Amino acid sequence: MIVPHNIYIHVPFCASKCNYCAFFSHACKNPDWNDYEKNIINEIEFWADTLGSISVPTIFFGGGTPSFMPNKTFNSIIQTLTSKFKLSSDCEITLEANPGTIDEYKLNSFIQIGVNRLSIGVQSLNDNTLQFLGRRHDTKTAIKLIETVQKKPIKLSADFIYGLPDETVSDIIETCKNINSLGLTHCSMYELTIEPGTPFSKMNLQMPSNDEMADMYCAISETLHLPRYEVSNYATPGNECIHNLNIWDGQAYIGIGQGAAGRILIDNQWYEQMGGGKKFEKLSTTARAEERIITGIRQVRGVYLDSQVKKIINMQYVKSNPDLFQFTSDDRLAATEKGMLILDDLTLNLVR
Ligand code: SF4
Numbered sequence: 001m002i003v004p005h006n007i008y009i010h011v012p013f014c015a016s017k018c019n020y021c022a023f024f025s026h027a028c029k030n031p032d033w034n035d036y037e038k039n040i041i042n043e044i045e046f047w048a049d050t051l052g053s054i055s056v057p058t059i060f061f062g063g064g065t066p067s068f069m070p071n072k073t074f075n076s077i078i079q080t081l082t083s084k085f086k087l088s089s090d091c092e093i094t095l096e097a098n099p100g101t102i103d104e105y106k107l108n109s110f111i112q113i114g115v116n117r118l119s120i121g122v123q124s125l126n127d128n129t130l131q132f133l134g135r136r137h138d139t140k141t142a143i144k145l146i147e148t149v150q151k152k153p154i155k156l157s158a159d160f161i162y163g164l165p166d167e168t169v170s171d172i173i174e175t176c177k178n179i180n181s182l183g184l185t186h187c188s189m190y191e192l193t194i195e196p197g198t199p200f201s202k203m204n205l206q207m208p209s210n211d212e213m214a215d216m217y218c219a220i221s222e223t224l225h226l227p228r229y230e231v232s233n234y235a236t237p238g239n240e241c242i243h244n245l246n247i248w249d250g251q252a253y254i255g256i257g258q259g260a261a262g263r264i265l266i267d268n269q270w271y272e273q274m275g276g277g278k279k280f281e282k283l284s285t286t287a288r289a290e291e292r293i294i295t296g297i298r299q300v301r302g303v304y305l306d307s308q309v310k311k312i313i314n315m316q317y318v319k320s321n322p323d324l325f326q327f328t329s330d331d332r333l334a335a336t337e338k339g340m341l342i343l344d345d346l347t348l349n350l351v352r
Helices: 033-051 071-084 104-113 127-133 139-150 169-181 210-223 242-248 285-296 307-312 315-320 337-341 343-350
Strands: 006-011 055-063 086-097 117-123 155-162 186-191 228-230 233-235 253-256 262-266 269-273 281-283 325-328 332-335
Touching: 006 242, 033 071, 033 253, 033 262, 055 071, 055 242, 071 086, 071 104, 086 242, 104 139, 117 127, 117 139, 139 155, 155 169, 169 210, 186 210, 210 337, 242 285, 269 285, 285 307, 285 343, 315 343, 332 337, 337 343
Parallel strands: 006 055, 006 253, 055 086, 086 117, 117 155, 155 186
Antiparallel strands: 186 233, 228 233, 253 262, 262 269, 269 281, 325 332
């Protein structure tokens, strides 16, 4: 049986490396885009040979900095996807963009080729903070890009980072008020984590305590005008990222490009695909159900309790912690506001 697969395409190049970044990305001012395009097309052809002409509900270009990609490269990739797969008529095509790497001319061209959702890495609305984070853009450039995209017939999201050294709850409330004034319909609020090997990991930074982080997290949902729909994501209804919703709910997806991972489904058998490329290995039904719990419970709507999930989820833990969980009418189990605050622990217990 052929099932729909979402597609994630990794673009691993950035003009420089941010101070907190542990993502798979190369700092490179002049990437070899021809070589990149050739490899991506090669991988797409491999998956078309392996899976046939599957339908594709969403495509997500993540990075690195996908907006760094020349129009020609993006066009060739979309043309190849269109010729090899059945893209749904309402296929969501998201491109991650960094301010300063895409002007209106390039944006128009990307939209013409197929982009219908842009996700901008704004990270902060304060120039000193942007500098501290090692971002290449300033606030003015980010706001200009947001305003330009808001005039186009596409969806828009912006990413922000909170929980910086010395940041207080009043700071984050101020930030959220400024975000509100941008009139966004989707934004992501990511807590800063210090990853090994990054410049930040060598700076002995005084990070907010767990309690302070939790207070900031609550202040965000109280101040932002957008409702939360996932632990770090906020949107007005209808503006959620469909690609992410599909994946958090356990749909199949192909990872294309060096830093991409995927979950492939062929004849009812799940396969794990790590690090892009053409390799994939069998994944047990139990392991796949565990993954569905781990990603599903991050959503406000919760994890869908299909028969496999029901078989392995720790219902004893759920029953003995009624303040952390709620059942929804569409057969899902969701974390309460209190549960969301201790999501990592709660998740471990659910799959134990
Ligand atoms: S732009 Fe994104 S991927 Fe690139 S270095 Fe900065 S955080 Fe990492």
